[in-house]
Amino acid sequence: MNCVRGSRLLEILERHKVRAFCDPRMGLPTHLNYLKRHGVAVHGSDALEWLVAVGNGIVVNDATLLRDEDVASIVEMLPGKVYALHHFSEWEGASLGEEQCQYLAIWRQNVRELRSDAQVGLAVLGLWHVLCYWLQKADAPDDMEDVAPSELAWHYVRQASQWVGSNGLHNTVRHDEALATIDACAKGALFLSRRSGEQRVSDPRLWMWEAWWRGNPFLALEERDEPLASLLARATPFHLIVLLADERTADGARSELAKTGRAIETFSISPDEIYLIAERSGSEPR
Helix, strand or coil, rough: CCCCCHHHHHHHHHHHCCCEEEEEECCCCHHHHHHHHHCCCCECCCCCCHHHHHHHHHHHCCCCCCHHHHHHHHHCCCCCCCCCCCCHHHCCCCEHHHHHHHHHHHHHHHHCCCCCHHHHHHHHHHHHHHHHHHHHHHHHCCCCCCHHHHHHHHHHHHHHHHHHCCCCEEEEEECHHHHHHHHCCCEEEEEEEEECCCCHHHCHHHHHHHHHHHCCCCCCCCCCCHHHHEEEEECCCCCCEEEEECCCCHHHHHHHCCCCCCEEEEEEEEEEEEEEEEEEECCCCC
């Protein structure tokens, strides 16, 4: 999954005096959390349910934390509860072992019984980092420590509460298509990404975690990516359009962006991180 830098986006928003931000295909919304913590009203959406769940924990949520007793109820088998331990046994193989797959089943059942969407989102974020740890360790087994699943989960789930904070504004996430979100959040800055190689279906972690969240280990992940022209056609109400590209996609993205009639500024950080910024003339930022 390509990382979107919240600090870079904040620099752009501050320069253009924009205090509202919409990302209609947000992915893991840590960049939205960063902007939220710096006083920006943030709005995001995604087609993947687990990413929206995380957004409920670190974007919408202003105050709910996971206490130690909550973390304990997530990471361990609870006495007297019947678990479907073989629910993810199909994933046993080169990357995941039998015990790890059993813990995935345990954690999913426990997470589903948490009291609020905010707590669920924090738990899903923490456990996502466990999955990433396991898959990375499978690729480089000698470079990372062997940590018991419950201990590893305790560390990451407890850590997830560090993302919680308030900016005193209304921040939202939606499980919706990009065009619907653009229409619903039409002010401030619209963020779009057109970096090559960003086909999310090729990232096994995204597919596995959506399958885990839905409880379907055989889930086939298919996503429809709206043409850039269709997205830009709905972007007129936004004061600012910020389009993230790379050296292979920047020229085509700039051509599409030029059709909006806005002046385009290029903010190039590296060949893989090129921001095309189009500001609407004759309007006050919001």
